Amino acid sequence: MRKPTRNPREVAEIVAIQALSFVAGDPERLGAFLAESGIGPDTLRNAAADPRFLAHVLDFVMRDDATVKAFAEVSKLHPTNIAAAHQALNDPDSERDAP
Template sequence: MKLSQDAAETIGLKCLAWLAEQEDLLPVFMGATGASVDDLRNGAKNADFIGAVLDFVLMDDAWIEAFCTAGGLPNDMPMRARAMLPGGAQMNWT
């Protein structure tokens, strides 16, 4: 089942909220992206930023599992949500 962009953004916002609660992981995200606390607040209104949050969490299976467990989501949901946001289309090189 394909998600709507609104549903994908909602999942991304949940991921951002989860990430903000992770004392060990949030500084890694902020360091890797150069994002400030203000960027986190303002980024919640921006589908590109939400996509970047999902991209970051999707880099590690343990992060995906922790987010999905905390949110009661299937483990494939962040990937499916990311695909519906700007820049999330998968490339086919065939």
């Protein structure tokens, strides 16, 4: 049975959730992210449901080449796929529920 096809925005959200897990796995990185985002650790899970927040997660990861490389290695994604997810979440013309 074939898996359902996902739209680029949905795939980008999945990558961003993986990136959030990556960020949360390192106390120093998580501290920097929380300070920058202005949210507390207790609201992190709820914030992850917001596509704008997920875009911010990828903004944070993409800002530093070493972070991108580390996330790519952990997630087994190519850095260009991470960049594509970043672009998809930051594209104002992209619809979340588009076919």
